[in-house]
């Protein structure tokens with residue numbers, strides 16, 4: 560079903576663009592059961608059936624758009640296996656991610672190398688394993704790819720607005736519109752197979768119009784490509800589909816209506832894909848960690864967790880707000896929350912309202928934390944990586 564601008568405006572006015580669909584989280588009883596066994600370090604408990612359901616919901620919302628999961632969001636093999644069973648393709652940033660997929664027998668045809676800046680030996684390795692599709696966003700990278708794999712199928716990452724995204728990705732990547740003409744003529748001159756366009760609206764994007772703008776830009780670029788004798792046949796609408804935390808989000812169905820309308824006039828032979836990461840895995844998991852200690856500094860209450868910025872919680876640094884649950888019932892007071900390392904950047908939240916009676920040893924439960932948590936964690940200061948358990 561497609562939505563006209565007026566119908567959409569009415570929904571916006573009625574505040575209906577936000578997702579009121581009851582979000583499904585992992586059943587908390589699984590967390591209780593896991594904790595009854597033992598606790599030695601922070602862990603992520605993932606329910607693979609939620610990953611399946613989210614994948615199906617995504618496909619229903621955008622029937623013409625084939626999801627290619629962004630492995631970086633959660634590269635656990637069981638998560639990847641679940642997505643393989645759901646018929647999803649993949650997007651990779653590195654050759655270690657490629658190896659993970661090859662070990663799970665994913666066809667290289669289903670793997671898109673979507674990191675716009677790749678080292679020469681990574682491209683050589685990917686080409687030797689049969690990866691066909693490569694992104695670029697600069698003349699230099701275009702030439703690099705062509706010099707290694709002249710028959711590579713390539714897609715151009717363009718700049719697109721990241722307004723309203725909790726984790727913006729604009730700036731570092733994306734060809735500016737003023738540079739596209741030169742890139743297209745260079746691709747034509749090199750006889751390169753510049754076959755598509757992609758963009759990323761920013762992760763946890765709460766503004767569905769960003770996708771419309773990206774698609775409109777891509778369609779204009781397709782016209783210029785055809786004029787230059789190229790054969791554009793891939794539109795990759797990237798990632799960014801948001802999940803429920805604290806702030807309201809547009810539902811995947813609303814995003815789907817905007818995307819479906821914007822792609823409706825694209826010829827059938829144009830393949831349309833997306834690269835959802837967060838959307839497919841976030842809701843499936845609880846992240847569990849523990850209070851190492853509490854104290855009062857200059858009149859402020861502080862608590863230290865055994866997982867901080869280096870232990871899986873880095874996304875709070877860019878404004879992502881998690882729901883934080885505890886077993887305490889005391890009245891809420893403002894807490895400053897830090898991770899366990901000695902680094903002064905390892906501060907997670909300021910004045911977060913949590914029960915006044917929180918103490919050393921209390922557990923912290925964070926729902927919808929299956930994406931970009933454990934995937935980011937490192938051993939800094941010798942703290943162990945969080946465990947990942949997939950049900």
Ligand SMILES: Cc1ncc(COP(=O)(O)O)c(C=O)c1O
Nearest residue numbers: 629673762798799834835836837
């Ligand atoms: C190229 C690319 N595609 C897809 C994604 C996935 O984005 P998200 O998890 O917001 O859907 C990312 C995330 O950084 C990315 O860099």
